[in-house]
Amino acid sequence: METIRGQRFDQERALYGKQDLCVMDCAFQGPADGESAFKEGRNIRVENSFFDLRYPFWHDRNLTITGCELTENCRAALWYSSGITVRQSKLHGIKALRECADVTMEDCDIVSPEFGWSVDGITMNRCTAQSEYFMMRSRALHFTDVTFQGKYSFQYIEDAVFDNCRFDTKDAFWHAKNVVVKNSVVKGEYLAWYCENVTFENCHIIGTQPLCYCKGLRMINCRMDEADLAFEKSEVQAELTAPLISIKNPYQGRIQVPQVGEIVRDDPAAKAEIYIQSPAGSHCA
Numbered sequence: 532m533e534t535i536r537g538q539r540f541d542q543e544r545a546l547y548g549k550q551d552l553c554v555m556d557c558a559f560q561g562p563a564d565g566e567s568a569f570k571e572g573r574n575i576r577v578e579n580s581f582f583d584l585r586y587p588f589w590h591d592r593n594l595t596i597t598g599c600e601l602t603e604n605c606r607a608a609l610w611y612s613s614g615i616t617v618r619q620s621k622l623h624g625i626k627a628l629r630e631c632a633d634v635t636m637e638d639c640d641i642v643s644p645e646f647g648w649s650v651d652g653i654t655m656n657r658c659t660a661q662s663e664y665f666m667m668r669s670r671a672l673h674f675t676d677v678t679f680q681g682k683y684s685f686q687y688i689e690d691a692v693f694d695n696c697r698f699d700t701k702d703a704f705w706h707a708k709n710v711v712v713k714n715s716v717v718k719g720e721y722l723a724w725y726c727e728n729v730t731f732e733n734c735h736i737i738g739t740q741p742l743c744y745c746k747g748l749r750m751i752n753c754r755m756d757e758a759d760l761a762f763e764k765s766e767v768q769a770e771l772t773a774p775l776i777s778i779k780n781p782y783q784g785r786i787q788v789p790q791v792g793e794i795v796r797d798d799p800a801a802k803a804e805i806y807i808q809s810p811a812g813s814h815c816a
Contacts (some may be wrong), residue, residue, distance in 0.1 A: 532576075541565050541584065548720075550574055559584050569594075585624075588612055596620055601627065603642075609634075612621065622646075644681075685710075704729060716768075742767070760795070762786065778805060 534553045535546075541561025546552065548611035550573040559568050560583035565791060568587045571573055575591060579598045582605040582770035588594060591612040591700055598619050601608050605624040613632040620639050628634065629645040634653040647653065650669040657676045665684040666672065672691035680700040685691070689708045696715040703708065713732045722741040730749040737756045742748060743763040750769035755761065761774035762769070766783040774790035781803035794805060 532574075539691075540568060543567065544570055552576070553578070555579060557581075559587060582608065586610070630632060676795075762803070764798070765803075766802070781805070 532551045532553050534555065535557060536555045536769055537557065539558045539561060540546070541559070543565035543566045545559070545565060549569065549573045549774065550698065553576040553606060554678070555578045558581040559634065559655040560581065564584065566581055567589060569582065569591055570589045572591045574593045576595045577599055580600040582599065583605045587605065588607070588609045589611055593614040594612060595696065596617045600621045603623045603673045607626045608622060608624055608628065609631055611630050614619045615631055615634045617636045617639055623642045624713065626641055627641065628647045630649045634650060636655045637710070638651070639658045640774070641658060641662065644663045646660065647666040647669055650666065650746040653669065653756045654673045654746045655677050655783040660677065660679045662681045663679055663683055664686065665679060666688055668687045670689040672688060674693045674696055677696045680699045680732065684700045684703045685707055686700065686702070686705045686709065689733060691710045693712045694714055698715070698717045698719070700719040701719050702719065703719055704726050707723060707726045707729055710729045711732065712734055714734070716735045717784045718737040720738040720740060722736060722738055723745060725744045728747040729745065730751065731753050732751040732783040736753060736758070739757060740760045741755065741758055742761055742765055745765040745767060748765055749766040750767070753771055754773040755775055756772055756773065760779040761775055761777070762781040764782050767781055767786060768784045769786045771786070771788040775788055775792065777793040777795060778786065778791055779795040780801035782801055782802050785804045785806060787806045787808055789808060791805065792805065804811040
């Protein structure tokens with residue numbers, strides 16, 4: 532494998548089409564302001580390097596990035612690539628990841644609006660992220676110990692598992708399909724409207740008007756705070772551990788809850804069972 536160490540590159544397509552290359556302690560910045568440094572590369576390793584130019588990793592295969600900083604000027608860093616591993620790196624440019632496949636990210640810091648669109652297969656461990664429209668229309672996601680902040684996350688995703696995560700968001704999981712969220716905290720209004728086959732297990736959910744218009748929704752041992760007008764027109768099986776402010780017109784299924792401040796039933800199609808289970812006694816409402 533060829534090794535390049537301690538150099539600075541600013542020209543257009545500086546390392547275009549390279550194969551079997553290791554780049555260490557290099558900087559991609561300068562007055563020439565060139566783009567697409569590693570475009571069409573194969574079997575590329577980049578370590579402890581600095582990126583301040585646009586579009587560095589497009590159409591690459593088998594790419595490993597370790598200990599690197601991609602600044603806010605490094606726009607659209609990883610597009611149309613596959614076999615990507617990113618470790619201990621900062622990705623701070625807009626649209627940093629899009630239309631890639633087979634991605635692994637570990638111990639990374641992400642500050643990137645519109646990050647992760649249309650990705651096919653991504654594993655993320657011990658990462659922090661700030662974004663809007665995070666991971667939209669992606670599939671086969673496996674996230675563990677991820678902290679996220681931003682609006683409109685995980686919309687239209689499919690086939691995903693989230694474990695021990697913390698999400699401070701809004702309008703998350705809209706239209707999501709085949710998703711499991713475990714041992715996590717999800718804060719934000721209007722959670723998971725129009726989702727299908729989504730399960731929350733051992734989760735703490737915080738926010739107004741959650742989980743409406745859902746199909747195949749399951750909740751196992753979950754706590755919901757600040758939840759009013761929950762489950763409107765949803766098909767739901769829920770085991771909840773804390774009182775709700777209100778429930779409105781759940782269509783099908785069974786909701787088990789210690790207490791509800793108000794139950795709204797003004798739709799004749801809303802036939803879900805609401806089972807109040809409290810120390811004072813249990814009954815259907």
